[in-house]
Amino acid sequence: MRQSPARASADRARAASRLRVLEVLRTSASGCHVQQIAERTSLHPNTVRFHLERLENEGLVSRHVRRSGDPGRPRLAYVATVPDVAAGRRHFGQLAEVLARLVSRTNEDPAAVAVEAGRAWGLSRSELSGPTPDGAAAIAELTATLDELGFAPEVRAADDEGHAVVVQRHCPFLEVAESHQDVVCSVHLGLMRGTLEGLSAPVSARRLVPFATSAGCEAHLVVGGAPPAG
Template sequence: MRRSPASISAERARTASRLRVLGVLRGSAAGCNVQQVAEHTGLHPNTVRFHLERLESDGLVSRHVRRSGEPGRPPLAYVANPVPDAEQGRRDFGQLAEVLAQLVTRANQDPATMAEEAGRSWGLSRTEVSAAVTNGAAAIAELTASLDELGFAPEVCADDDDGHPIILQRHCPFLEVAQTHQDVVCSVHLGLMRGTLEKLNAPVSAERLIPFASPAGCEAHLTVGGPTPPAV
């Protein structure tokens, strides 16, 4: 069952608020209590509690009792869990990516389309056809392996409401640039997946990419059984 645009919009708003809460905790080595997070984010304390419970359930934060030595019940503090660095040991091309994203944005009336085509070309050029790719499951495995090589830390999740597989992208190698040039960076990402699947001649298509779909990462929604849609 497809969700309504209003439902999707509300979920994105909740996700944005949850990321703000997580950002506050990641900026505090000692952690924060509910009231401190509320003051930093402007969110109601009850809303903060809701997001903290979800973040704790997702394994992104932990809570502990903050001992103060004063009488009374000690307050709870929340701290962000360490994030594995999927890019450790790689060169940092963040500044170059920022410059190129600005160039694409300024030089084109439709930067997302150009960025997607660039990503598609990238996927075509870096993918080698494997004889093992004979069905949808094999193609998804190849795509996941390719994304893992690039540092996206992908994970194939349960199917969505329509029965289509989802690849969760737990790490974005271009996160800082994506936060300011989401249309360009995420379009390159989508084009990369489409180009990879096209080169594999796979019966799988990358239908859409939902940036920051949850605190766990971005979601790539796939369809099995149809051709990869061409870049537009």
């Protein structure tokens, strides 16, 4: 049974907030306590606690007692179990913001333009690898590319439709994606399509679900069949 649009939108909003909490922890090697996370995300401390509980249950964060030497009960600090593998790339954030805004303002269908831009990017990268006719090898090549770019991908079990699912546990352009999701996520989808196309692989990237879960975005891949149009 499919969710109503309102319910799906609310779930995506919660997942986006949860991912923001996780991003704060990924950029803090020593961890943060609840109030620090609340201040950096502009979320209410109770909301932060709710997200931390879910993240801890999913094995994405852990907690420990931080002893400062000050009187009173020591605070709990939370740390991410997945490092910020692309922290060094964040200085491109302002450039990405400018480009995303330009695409949004100068095109009637910015998502389609962004998909094509990402596809061209993926094609240029896959030229370095050559054809990969085997589906499993192509998915491995794709995840290696995504990992190199800082998306921290993880292949999960197939979804209800039998599609392979690749979870993007980190977005190097998260801040831009929050305000220009249609552009940034479409570039990401196009990147995957171009990479697979360049590998001449029997695999296609059907769709990308932004902030699908607190673990990250989900890419749904189809092995075999015609590539998606557009």
